[in-house]
Amino acid sequence: MYISRPDYNVCHALLPKLRDLLDHYPLIRLGHIGASKVEGGAAKFMVFTVPSLLPIIEGKEFIRENQFVRFDRLNEQLEQMYEAYTK
Template sequence: MREFEDLTSLETVDTFIQNSKLSFIYISKNNCSVCHGLLPQVQALMEKYPNIALGHVNVDTVEEIVGRFNIFTAPVLLLFVNGKEYIREARIVHMDLFEQKIDKIYENVVGP
């Protein structure tokens, strides 16, 4: 299973987003049952998309992420294409709809 890179500062988050054509960030917090329950599902889904760089940010560690990305709840799933946010899902994520959104973008950026 693909691992998420731990991003521990706002600078590493920005560098991570800028260094990949496709980048995905999973934002969670401590003591969040939804965050911990959803992560393995997202991790399994991302196996389908080898060209997406995977990052993880803990809000309790990188508190500035809240202001940078207007985070109001957790978890938050963000997909960036060439540094621009294309998908944002938060809290309750319908995995089948999320997968359809990623499929469309991935096919357009990477190809079939």
């Protein structure tokens, strides 16, 4: 789940990078919540800063990256999760 705001440039910069990263994991779908458009969306996930990235598997949040996403670390974590769930 990717939570962003349309008026925040960092959100716009991260989304294409995130989509490129997820191209390597075809079974992962990207959900996107616009925090200012979907009332309660950010609150439901207890997100207080954007952008926020919350990979959720079987209803459980596994990682939380806020504002400054470290893509190298995120890739390693996604790879581990992907391998565990696709074997």
